[in-house]
Amino acid sequence: MITIENLTRRYGAHTAVDDVTFTARPGRVTGFLGPNGAGKSTCMRVLVGLTPPTSGSATVLGRRFVDLPDPGREVGVLLDASAQHAGRTGRETLTLAQRTMGLPRARVQEMLDRVSLTDEEAGRRVRHYSLGMRQRLGIAHALLGDPEVLVLDEPANGLDPAGIRWMRDLLREYADRGGTVLLSSHLLHEIEVVADDLVVIGRGRIVASGTKAELLASAGTVVRSPDPEALARALAGAGHGAEPTGDGALSTDAPPDLVGRLALQAGLALSELRAADGAGLEQMFLDLTADTQRETTTTPPGAAA
Numbered sequence: 001m002i003t004i005e006n007l008t009r010r011y012g013a014h015t016a017v018d019d020v021t022f023t024a025r026p027g028r029v030t031g032f033l034g035p036n037g038a039g040k041s042t043c044m045r046v047l048v049g050l051t052p053p054t055s056g057s058a059t060v061l062g063r064r065f066v067d068l069p070d071p072g073r074e075v076g077v078l079l080d081a082s083a084q085h086a087g088r089t090g091r092e093t094l095t096l097a098q099r100t101m102g103l104p105r106a107r108v109q110e111m112l113d114r115v116s117l118t119d120e121e122a123g124r125r126v127r128h129y130s131l132g133m134r135q136r137l138g139i140a141h142a143l144l145g146d147p148e149v150l151v152l153d154e155p156a157n158g159l160d161p162a163g164i165r166w167m168r169d170l171l172r173e174y175a176d177r178g179g180t181v182l183l184s185s186h187l188l189h190e191i192e193v194v195a196d197d198l199v200v201i202g203r204g205r206i207v208a209s210g211t212k213a214e215l216l217a218s219a220g221t222v223v224r225s226p227d228p229e230a231l232a233r234a235l236a237g238a239g240h241g242a243e244p245t246g247d248g249a250l251s252t253d254a255p256p257d258l259v260g261r262l263a264l265q266a267g268l269a270l271s272e273l274r275a276a277d278g279a280g281l282e283q284m285f286l287d288l289t290a291d292t293q294r295e296t297t298t299t300p301p302g303a304a305a
């Protein structure tokens with residue numbers, strides 16, 4: 001369990017994290033999303049004791065990271081895969097951590113196997129690793145102490161498609177065994193596939209949080225009728241807006257079952273009725289963080305607003 005409560009972190013006059021509250025629960029993968037500079041890494045750094053909070057608290061398993069009796073066995077952390085000692089081999093990196101944590105020697109080979117680094121690769125110096133290999137080594141390091149909680153900042157960075165799938169399966173299995181995973185990523189599709197819960201942050205503040213199903217349901221409905229004007233009027237009569245999607249359908253904030261009932265009452269035929277999650281997490285993310293984005297975004301033709 002990870003608990004962030006009213007967490008604020010200022011750097012001089014700049015507020016990087018502003019009164020942030022959320023939890024990441026056992027048995028679930030919590031996706032932490034936000035544009036560049038939104039405050040994700042800062043939250044994670046406070047959580048693992050690398051940066052003190054200005055106010056508020058961040059705890060793992062009910063304690064601040066610095067108060068955990070055996071942090072390596074309680075929390076696996078991967079914040080920056082490139083921050084590993086470049087002159088050591090992968091095997092040396094893990095062996096040092098294994099000794100520091102007082103783990104059995106066999107654990108190193110187990111973890112190398114777990115992340116599919118070969119003997120030859122494990123014997124190479126980290127400076128010669130590709131980014132994807134560094135991520136695998138970082139994951140091996142995070143899993144070494146068999147922790148209950150994983151905190152991962154952009155772990156899929158640099159992984160090829162097979163590596164991304166491997167990572168997804170690993171996190172799913174870890175959560176299914178009761179582990180808590182907090183995962184930040186810009187790879188929205190990856191988060192959409194693997195996360196159970198989502199926390200969306202923009203300019204240091206939480207703009208949405210909840211289960212993935214709840215948040216995607218709030219993306220609304222796409223509906224198509226031979227008489228879109230009459231359908232828009234029926235929706236407006238029930239207090240819901242409707243926008244043309246650009247390909248003849250309408251996008252509305254009303255849930256699909258209500259849209260179906262309103263169409264029935266108005267005697268309107270429908271040729272399509274579906275939750276707008278075709279537009280998916282990306283559109284939700286852009287909508288929720290619209291006023292915190294650097295770039296101005298526009299809704300692509302055919303995507304739900």
Ligand SMILES: Nc1ncnc2c1ncn2[C@@H]1O[C@H](COP(=O)(O)OP(=O)(O)OP(=O)(O)O)[C@@H](O)[C@H]1O
Nearest residue numbers: 011014015016034035036037038039040041042043
């Ligand atoms: N040590 C620091 N000193 C001053 N400002 C900082 C420091 N660390 C972070 N910031 C600022 O805090 C804000 C949040 O940064 P943070 O790295 O947490 O964002 P992020 O959401 O992880 O972004 P990205 O997705 O780009 O990694 C940024 O404006 C950043 O410049």
